[in-house]
Amino acid sequence: MARFILQHQDAHAYRRKSRIISLVMAGQFAVLGMLFALILTSAFGSSLAMNALGVVLGLLATSAMFAVLKDRPWMNEVRYAWQLKHHLGQVSGYLVTLRPAVEQDDTTALDILTFYHQGMEQLAELNGRTTDDDAERLAEKMQVRLKREALGLPEEVGSFNPDDLQRYRRA
Incomplete structure (x- = not known):
């Protein structure tokens, strides 16, 4: 495994970015979960299983988006x-x-x-x-x-x- 180097980080910038990223991801999850649930219930009929599957798909899509963005420079802190x-x-x-x-x-x-x-x-x-x-x-x-x-x-x-x-x- 690679050596982890301690680096100085701006605490204020970290907290600000962390809050913004958390809010954006939570919002994205909510929107995508509802969107997938709406699409699934429209296509296959309304049921708890379709709504739950929509939420799971929303979570997977949000996780995938996060995995793609985690290496961006603005995510350094x-x-x-x-x-x-x-x-x-x-x-x-x-x-x-x-x-x-x-x-x-x-x-x-x-x-x-x-x-x-x-x-x-x-x-x-x-x-x-x-x-x-x-x-x-x-x-x-x-x-x-x-x-x-x-x-x-x-x-x-x-x-x-x-x-x-x-x-x-x-x-």
Whole structure:
């Protein structure tokens, strides 16, 4: 898998684009769902099955449109946030095995947990939230920072390689 590089993103631009894209997709889904349901009920008679099929077709058409548009340049901020969420979700599945490795001064585990905390902060910032209310995560972040300092590692990491997680897979 490719290395994920942490990048600065404008939180205001992300929230604005995210809201606009969500509203457009919801509107498109509603219109297409009703349109397909209208066409199907006109052609095959009115029934719950035809209406449901129209909604499903509307969902599929909206999903297809979204899949085509997701790589457009104006989707950069939103796509970055989705990728960040995906990688943070991957890491959270390995936290149980990463934490003991950090206690053993495993530098790869330290890098992964540092990425996790940096990513969580960035995601909170993008969503207009604060991370100051989670004492357990703040304590872990401080522990990781102190370990990195003691080992002479830089305070932050710039990227994350998902392949590094494989060595922390539970038996």
